[in-house]
Amino acid sequence: DEPICFDGYLDVDYETPEGRQTFRVGIERAHMEEDTGKLTHVGSDTGRIHGATTSLLDVNRAGVPLIEIVTKPIEGAGEHAPEVARAYVTALRDLLRALNVSDVRMDQGSLRCDANVSLRPIGQAEFGTRTETKNVNSLRSVERAIRYEMQRQAALLTDGTAIIQETRHWHEDTGVTTSGRVKSDAEDYRYFPEPDLVPVAPSAEWIEQLRSQLPEPPAERSKRLREEWGISEKEMQSVINAGALDLVLATIAEGADPAASRKWWLGELARRANDEGVELESLAITAQQVADLEGLVQSGRLNDKLARQVIDGVLAGEGEPAAVADSRGLQIVSDDSALLEAIKAAIEADPDAAQKIRDGKVAAAGALVGSVMKATKGQADAARVRELVLQELGQ
Structure with missing residues (x-):
């Protein structure tokens, strides 16, 4: 009938224009609860009860323990x-x-965040009136919702308008919060005993035994991996900030090397996630599929350009990387005779570039390589094409 722990903290790192900073976030308490049913309001534009024609009650999660x-x-x-x-x-x-107590998927509700925001004038001791933005369901949304609410409250206070203590709802599509319900001045958590559970009083010995079995803390793991991979602290922080560390590790476990795993998750896949406004882990591609994709590149069947087209197919649900490559006819042209035919056509179409190469200006080969790549729809090995171009023109 009491919080299971209290008065803690967690040190976190974040980036600023002045560099990386560490901030200590104090923790008031952690207490156990049971999840409740979920209401879904149908028929309103906002998904809320106001204006809804039907309310559906899902009790599948009711009784599930949470902290x-x-x-x-x-x-x-x-x-x-x-x-x-x-x-x-x-x-x-x-x-x-890391503790393996949850998959902590915000998009699936196994980790939820309610963000309380209040502002006060510089020098004022009392806290300002706060609002609580409910169930923000992604890391990106946590940052966006709080920034919006800070700006909204600042504008109201500047105009002399009082802040209403209330819950608010975050709308990912429009990037705004809207009013929910008015809240009282104090929270009443109403702790009470669970009659079917006896009190738990862990001994010091048991606590130490459990402590000795804890997995490697995330910060220590990051340091170890950074040293193993031979990358800088800034590069490792980029992996962490992108939410890609576990995905990279899973891809390595499936057979890809660390550099290639980071390349795909921090490059093309991070761009796709950003375009869709979702977390990396929410993309419809698995670590196994990324490792398989890299295997196709390493085998010489695909180059990075063709691999990106395979990613298109995997994300669209067309199948595994090899199957997508087969169905789309994606494969590097490795037949030198076919490449030479395309090279001769490029030389004929651009004699000026060809003459510059004959005169020793090999940088001009880029124009001919580009023409060949266009003619082969990106399915040639650019390095091999350049080599053949120079050979054909006596360099």
Whole structure:
């Protein structure tokens, strides 16, 4: 009938224009709860009960145990509060995942965040009136929702308008929060005993035994991997900030080398996730598929350009990488005779570039290589094409 722990903290790192900073987020308490049913309101434009024609009740999650972790007021973050909040939720997610207590998928509701925001004038001791934005369901949304709410409250206070203490709803599509329900001044958690459970009083010996069995902390793991991979702290931080570390590790476990795994998750796949406005782990591609894709590149069947087309197919649900490559007819042209035919056509179409190469200006080969790549629809090995171009023109 009491919080299971209290008065803790978590140190988090975040990026600023001045460089990487560390911020200590105080934790007020953590207490156990049971999940409730889920209401889905149908018929309204906002998905809320106002204007809905039907309300559906899903009780599948009812009774599932959960832990609510409540932070202390985060003072001193200032304009960097959105970044600090995202860094905190990210660090907490990584820690819980490392402990294997949850898959902490925000998009699936196994990790949820309610973001409380209040502003106060510089020098004022009392906290401002706060709002609580409910169930923000991605790391990106945590940062965006808090930044929006800070700006909204600042505009109201500047105009002399009072902030209403209320819950608010975050809308990912429009990037705004809207009013929910008015809240009272104090939270009443109403702790009460569970009659079917006896009190648990763990001994110091048991606590130490459990502590000795804990997995490697995420921060220590990151340092170890950075040294193993031979990359800089900044490069490792890029992997972590992108939410790609576990995905990269899983891809390596499936047979890809570390550099290639990072290349795909931090490059093309990160771009796709950003375009879709989702987390990397929400993309419809697995670590096994990325490793298989890299295997096709290493075998010489695909180059990176063709591999990106295979990614298109995998994300579209067309199948595994090899099957997508087969169905789309994607394969590097490795027949030198076919390449020479395309090279001769390119030379005939651009005699000026050909003459420059004959005169020793090999940089002009780029124009002919580009023509061949276009003619082969990107299915030639550019390095091999360049080599053959220079041979054909006596260089």
